[in-house]
Amino acid sequence: MSAGHEAAAGPEPRAGQPAQTQPQSPAGGSFRAGSRLERVLRAGYFAVTAELNAPDSADPRKVVENASPFSKLCDAINCTDSSSANSHISSLCAAAILVNAGFEPVFQSNCRDRNRIAIQCDLIGAAALGVKNVLCISGDDVSAGDQPEAKRVNDLDSMQLVRTVRIMRDQGVLLSGRKLEVPPRFFIGAAANPFVPPYDWRPLRLAKKVEAGADFIQTQYCFDVPLLKRFMQRVSDLGLDKKVFIIVGVGPLRSEKAAEYMRTKVPGVWIPDEIMKRMAGATKKRAEGVRICVEMIQQAREIPGVHGVHIMAYGMEDSVHEILDRAGLLNRYDEATLYQDGAGPTAATGASANP
């Protein structure tokens, strides 16, 4: 494998990732779900996840095509669940298609579209289809999408959803208390957004999500490192970095216009004025967007308690390779070291998106 390959020493924390910030494996040293993402994180490697541009197509090949730029680059691919409240292929179906194609998906389950009955059905189904990671989110409001007249469900909130998944996995029962024949095994994810108010409460809210049962956290786009640092400092003080893996969201800006759109129209995205100025001042907008993204990754990586990055590169999927290359995140580990417990890559992950 190539130079800069950090896996030669086996599954030890890489330099800059102190061992004590690694959340511990569950009792017995085995995995909660055994997904690739979980293995990478528990081995102490820096994780990279990406977001699938969910197609408006009934052709399954389109899903695989959209996921292929991340092949051999990312540890898991998030299948968005009607992002910005626009209908696309469902997260569950995209995830199942990706499993069959040998990728590792993260199934996103939002609380906006389905009540608790449907959510639990989908979770059982997802596990049966070989999906091992689930991200529990509240979802953008219907007013953000192209069908603002739709009915909001919001039967559970994201916190209760995280707990519901954990109850199904660890206690092996449904919310009703009815026993599951074979409980689903999920690596449970939740979202966090350190970049919007109330800033002081965000770390405490994260603590609540961890208590509810989150194993990993994916954050909203980070364009403001000082805010992230402040958040992570508080997270470390609370000891949360030892309990949960935190994956920071990043993404390249395509243009000044795209940045302005994200800042004003996409809920929860905070882009500070310096970044806007840099985008406005640059002659090559795309290159500047990539440069900012690389800087964000490098700076986020230095912060203790950050265990990975989540790349959201809508319409710029082809730049992900360049971004990871420049951030020094290609060939992060040796595949074989992930499966030392003898489980071996399953069919679902074997051919997958990794070095």
Added chain:
Amino acid sequence: MATYLREARRAPGSEWIKDHPKPLESSYLFTRKVVERVYPFLRRLLGPDGTQRFMAWGERWLKGYLFNCQMCGQCVLHSTGMTCPMNCPKKLRNGPCGGVRPDEHCEVIPERMCVWVQAYKRSQRGSYGHELSILQPPVNNQLANMSAWANMVEGLDVIHPAGWDIGAAASSEPSQEQGQEVRK
């Protein structure tokens, strides 16, 4: 364009009252005592249905004015800084979503402050700030439009789904990895 969601309504003066949560908290404790005493008599007088209807009418009026009460029938106001979480358009009962605007306003109702930003600020001024960290169970939709006070005395608001209680019991003890046996 203004937002005409039910969650967006605020009665004149009610925001000021909630911004000073201490008197509200004492009146909560007082009302609780009164309701607990009076409820059995009311029930004998009006019957369970009549009591429900009478108390729900009172709550709809009083809490409607103060909190823009959405009549979920399972009040958690004192745990949420005397700010009704059902005024959140996403019906979040466990804290703010990630869509809060930089000016602290709601993603869905831009002209209103995020109710969870308000809840946080008010809880810091009141005496129940620590209760914000309580994991609130899923809403029991069967209790909608009922009197939260009556449900409290009857104990209906603390009946959670059985699975939820199993999960809560497990998390208060060192977690047993019951999922492990399924691995093989």
